[in-house]
Amino acid sequence: MANTHHRRLEVTVISGEDLRINDKPIKNNAFVTVKADSHSSPSLYDSMKPDARGESYPYWDEKLHVDLPAGSRYVVVEVHRRSSSAGDVLVGTAWIPVSDFVGGYAPENYQHFLSYRLRDAKGQRNGIINISVRMVTSSYKGTSSSSSSSVPKFGIPMDREKNSRTVTGVPIWYPNQCKS
Structure with a gap:
């Protein structure tokens, strides 16, 4: 059987900083979605539970998993606020180049700690998102699987x-x- 190669991201959403809607600090219910941007296939995404602490500096420390199709150039991280009256409101978006955590001299399973500026729907700065990203790679040959070593050779x-x-x-x- 031919080898198939599966690439999957493990994104740990750590925290947010100075999140606002209409220049007012967010009080509660902020949550994050992560999706792969790909021109060759539909975007696949994962989302998390809203922050229950209720402040504009939320702390989640939650892992999300997203498949990364070949040809993906960005991973899109969006912060939303869940509201009973207005529904889900977009707080900000960060477009993270895949080249920031794939390739280079780091081993495949290396965990990258990254921080990105969020932009609101108008393109204005609107807080920061702190994440870690790790490429989880598995190779399959027949029915047995072998995982990549995280130690560089x-x-x-x-x-x-x-x-x-x-x-x-x-x-x-x-x-x-x-x-x-």
């Missing part, structure tokens, strides 16, 4: 034709040994 490949081993030592130079 370092080394320099040696003669690949004869030996597939890797050199893991680092040469050390002592200046006292080079004196004549």
Whole structure:
């Protein structure tokens, strides 16, 4: 059976800072939705329970899981306020580039701690959202699964034709040994 590759994000929504509606601090019921923005498939999203503490600096510390389709360039984080009279009101949105947490030198399961400025519907600054993002990657071959190691592998490949081993030592130079 051919290998299939599944990419899933684990987004921990930690907290919000200085959240407002019409320049008034939010008193309660703020919640967050997270969705993948993709041109090739519909957006998949996850949402969380409203903050019950009732202040403009909510603390959630809640994990959300979102599938990240190939071709996704952004993850969209939206903060809303649930109101019995007006329904759900958008507080602010952050468009997070996927390149902020995918690629580079970090291992696949590395947890990135990020903070982003929220923008309201008019494009004005409206608080900050603090999150952590971790790419959860699983590879499937047949019916058995194997998970990626979260420890990066370092080394320099040696003669690949004869030996597939890797050199893991680092040469050390002592200046006292080079004196004549």
